[in-house]
Amino acid sequence: MGTSLDVLKHEMVPDHQIMDEEEVAELxxxxxxxxxxxxxxxxxxxxxxxxxxxxxxxxxxxxxxxTAGRAEAYRLVVKRPKK
Structure with a gap:
């Protein structure tokens, strides 16, 4: 079998972090x-x-x-709808 890719180390993938409850409440x-x-x-x-x-x-x-130096975005993790 081939080698696996660590998607988090790819140069085009931004840093993803799970936020804790306090951070979410503040957001x-x-x-x-x-x-x-x-x-x-x-x-x-x-x-x-x-x-x-x-x-x-x-x-x-x-x-x-x-342009901004650092940009943050936030996403809620949801289940993909069935086709």
Whole structure:
């Protein structure tokens, strides 16, 4: 069998971090939103699987940006709908 790829080490994959409950509460309060209003990311996304995330987790995605320096995005882990 061939070698496996560590998706988190690929140069095009930004840093993915599971946020703790306190961080999530602060995020939601800061933006005056509910958990369900966050953008979604599927539970079977390779980076989500690689960090050991579970349904309902909130992921912080940190990208390096030439214009902003550092950009953070947030995603709620959800199950992919059946076709």
């Amino acid at each position: 939601l309060a800061t933006y005056h939103i509910s958990l369900e209003q966050l953008p979604k990311i599927y539970h079977d996304d390779p980076a989500v699987k690689a960090i050991g995330s579970e349904l309902g987790d909130v992921i912080r995605i940190v990208r390096e940006s030439r």
